Structures are given as structure tokens and as C-alpha cells.
Amino acid sequence: MHFVLFLTFDGVKFGIMGPYVDNPETDKRVKYYQLENSWDDVDLFFDDYAIDEIAKRCDSLISYGEADYFNAEKCTILKDWIDERLQKPASPRYREMLEILKDFCQQAIELNTGVYIDL
Numbered sequence: 001m002h003f004v005l006f007l008t009f010d011g012v013k014f015g016i017m018g019p020y021v022d023n024p025e026t027d028k029r030v031k032y033y034q035l036e037n038s039w040d041d042v043d044l045f046f047d048d049y050a051i052d053e054i055a056k057r058c059d060s061l062i063s064y065g066e067a068d069y070f071n072a073e074k075c076t077i078l079k080d081w082i083d084e085r086l087q088k089p090a091s092p093r094y095r096e097m098l099e100i101l102k103d104f105c106q107q108a109i110e111l112n113t114g115v116y117i118d119l
Helices: 039-047 050-058 072-085 092-111
Strands: 002-006 013-015 018-020 030-034 067-071 114-118
Touching: 002 092, 018 067, 018 114, 030 092, 039 050, 039 092, 050 072, 067 072, 067 092, 072 092, 072 114, 092 114
Parallel strands: none
Antiparallel strands: 002 030, 002 114, 013 018, 067 114
């Protein structure tokens, strides 16, 4: 489970799910964030009904154990939702993940790229 921010599309492959690189952990064209406790971290999104809200707002197919690509336009919507969500109480770990995802979305908007979210 991870987030991938595309810093550029130069030389990036495109498939059915959108852009991808073979090894996001080491590819310099992306920033990679690995969820530390995988399923425990993912459960924080689901316990908060965040995935349902993200899927609805961004017209996404993301779900438990699934992934989706969010282009710059969808990152704007996602960032706005994260800003709203951060106004409410959250565990330190969930807040940390939301802040990282928000930062990735902000950078994607500025670079006109996107973020791949694998939950």
C-alpha cells in the first residue's frame, strides 16, 4: 500500500490505470510513500469512510485493496477534501498520512501530473 507522486511524465509508461513506473521505490521521476503498517494504515481510511468520500467526489474506483490514479484535476478535489477532513479530529497516524497525501496532491497540481494511490 502506497502513494506515488509523478514529478514528470518524461519516459513514463501509460497503461489502463494511467501512468506507471516499474519500480516506484527507486525511480527518480516519482516520489514514493510506503504505508508503514499497510492494512492497519488502510483501515484508518476505511474506518473514517474516507475511501467512499474520495471515490464519490473524484469519480474514482478506489476501494479496499484497490488502486487508482488521480490526475491534477482530481488532485484538486482530493486536496480540498483533505483540507476539510483535517479540520476534524484524527489520530496522529491518520493525520500524518493525510498531510503527506495532501502534499503529494499539491505538488501534482503545480506540476500538472498526478498521484497514484494504492490501498
